[in-house]
Amino acid sequence: MEKSTSRQSRKKVVAVVGGGLVGALNACFFAKRGFDVELFESREDIRRAKIVKGRSINLALSHRGRQALKHVGLEEKIVAKGIPMHARMIHSLNGKQSPIPYGRKGQVSLTNFCNIFPLTAAETYPNTKMNFDHKLQDWNAETGLMTFARLDGSKEQVKTDLIVGCDGAFSAVRKQFLRRSRFDYSQTYIPHGYMELTMLPINGEFAMKPNYLHIWPRNTFMMIALPNLDKTFTCTLFMPFEDFEKITTGDEVIEFFQKYFPDTIPLIGADTLQRDYFRLPAQAMVSVKCNPYHIGDACVLMGDAAHAVVPFYGQGMNAGFEDCIVFDEIMDQFNEDFSAVLPEYTRVRVPDDHAIADLAMYNYIEMRAHVNSKWFLFRKYVDNILYFFMPKTIIPLYTMVTFTRTRYHEAVKRWHWQNKIRLLVLGSVLNCLICLCWRLLL
Amino acid sequence: MEKSTSRQSRKKVVAVVGGGLVGALNACFFAKRGFDVELFESREDIRRAKIVKGRSINLALSHRGRQALKHVGLEEKIVAKGIPMHARMIHSLNGKQSPIPYGRKGQVSLTNFCNIFPLTAAETYPNTKMNFDHKLQDWNAETGLMTFARLDGSKEQVKTDLIVGCDGAFSAVRKQFLRRSRFDYSQTYIPHGYMELTMLPINGEFAMKPNYLHIWPRNTFMMIALPNLDKTFTCTLFMPFEDFEKITTGDEVIEFFQKYFPDTIPLIGADTLQRDYFRLPAQAMVSVKCNPYHIGDACVLMGDAAHAVVPFYGQGMNAGFEDCIVFDEIMDQFNEDFSAVLPEYTRVRVPDDHAIADLAMYNYIEMRAHVNSKWFLFRKYVDNILYFFMPKTIIPLYTMVTFTRTRYHEAVKRWHWQNKIRLLVLGSVLNCLICLCWRLLL
Structure with a gap:
């Protein structure tokens, strides 16, 4: 079945692939400009799915991200769902806590469920259509024809004027780029994995001081904790995979925490700790860089699809959101002429994304070791x-x-x-x- | 059709994917050890095909490559088909030629048709089977099942104990690695392209002194020339793509050579120059690094599939050939136990291949600029x-x-x-x- 969406309209059709944070926000940006927007997401509507815990690092929303949200009227709505963080709080081995202020206010801790807001916002535009359960299988840069697979086994073909690939670090859109000559690409996994542990409220209150990014730096590994609106903390343990694998029993978990994070045992609770530790294996972290971000006037990559970064500068989401404003600014500059906008976007954005990827990698070392x-x-x-x-x-x-x-x-x-x-x-x-x-x- | 090759034999079946230089040589190494070897090449038998000129940079065979060839009794046969090179010969703009000796002898200039020798050598082993027109479509690391497409549209499935991916810089075997977690990979294209031009013999003799690697360093671009057994030189012009694109007419070709390589015009001939320049577009050069080189005990990458390098240290083929000896040495060390040999091969070989890739990139700058x-x-x-x-x-x-x-x-x-x-x-x-x-x- 071919569904032609190149209707008799003034504006071109933009297909946004990926309904995560950057995809949904991008849909708002294009819809606001009056394009006919089709958003394609491989999964079912996440707003109807159960929240999968332990699958995504907590997010720190800061200035760049806020500016992008502001542009489509989402800033206040989302900031209200987060907890402001004004400083780091360093936990020493002996339990001593020392704050290191950020110098400025404006950073907010968010849980990943927040991507329901950009999705809902995108849906309110009459010129936007949401297509869940649409897994991109193939697309053609010359014809703009995309093929999607549905859960019921059927295929669907859609023709579009511009494909915006916002489908994350393992982007299906990007695969087409890899088949072409002169596309620079790198994916680098770090030796550390991460694991999320939940610190529940104690007597209905935060178990530690909220408004802080808590850090337990321990040289070769570290733990951080970010506050959530429900008064829990999400603790994330970063450690080399080989060290994760050494711990195989509940007793070893407690022994390990007793040795390196003794102050957290009464706060998380020994039982929760032992249960959470074995719930999911440690997850890998990848840094992705590529260049160029576009193919002709047909396709452009944004967010993690273009530049997945390790999470140690808290800029992954912010950089992805900023992509949307940068693209929007260039759209103004070149009167929405894709053949001029796309190369300019690559030219302007690649050095910045490569810089934040390198900085995140630099902080991967600094946060574990030097912060102490x-x-x-x-x-x-x-x-x-x-x-x-x-x-x-x-x-x-x-x-x-x-x-x-x-x-x-x-x-x-x-x-x-x-x-x-x-x-x-x-x-x-x-x-x-x-x-x-x-x-x-x- | 499934063709099970796990026969009732003492030795396991090794599938070598790729019948280029490294694939064919590897087939010899495995056959010599007594494995049942199946070599798969996507193209027809190249020994029956016409030589495609201008598609491959001339090859410099040096010590590492020779040692590998020696191991399977091929060194003398191949060296006899090449021209020894004892020094670089630097051509200044004014036509002055200055030799810079290598310090040692043993480097030989080969044309790429030389890969017929390892192919023929592999074929002489009774335990080796050649399968041309077998294009790898998919393979499974868990089952060892490989699917090949044939030109007539049919598919063929083959089961094997070990897959050795020697299928070049754009390896089909490697695609399966990219789908797995914690596989580091990078492909970097350099801004330069290359173009081959032929310098024919003059009065039945070499047009320039043979036994030299001729170099015309010109800062942002350069030309080199390697001697062939038929008394021609293959000249390779390395230049940024944008500069190649600026030259669009025969007159502009001559004007360009007059300005930068005046001594070569009478040697190549203005007509040949104008014809050769437009025969093929400039070709891209890519540097590929990855890690690990193996999946379990099922598959290992070698040669350009594991580490394509830019051609500026003359080590691409030599590094690929050396892979075969290094693997062979580790096979001895671990009694041909693939589950121990493959991880050790990755551990030993990755730092060396990354080093030569970096050196080749370093020489990319040095050869153009500093050599002068x-x-x-x-x-x-x-x-x-x-x-x-x-x-x-x-x-x-x-x-x-x-x-x-x-x-x-x-x-x-x-x-x-x-x-x-x-x-x-x-x-x-x-x-x-x-x-x-x-x-x-x-």
């Missing part, structure tokens, strides 16, 4: 002082990435430059101190 | 002097890579270390010179 060190704390301290005195000149990297829309690759460039300035300032402070000591001694 | 510079020549000169005085301590990188079987990653490590030694030696020589001048002045 005196040198790290001292550097953060110096950065915050410099930021206080020169707020327009010296902006900490984390601030640029999390609380501004400075282009990722420019943030990295500026960071390198600022590191030199910091050394200069430290050098002259040291110099002054030496002179002072000298005078005092004479 | 005074600093490069001076460094080579110092290296050769140090090598002369300390032949066991200081070995030039090119020598280690091309004329020894030092593991690639160890050669790189040693090179970094030697660079420091060179600086130290240069420093003390400089020091002596200054002292000497000082004394002479006083």
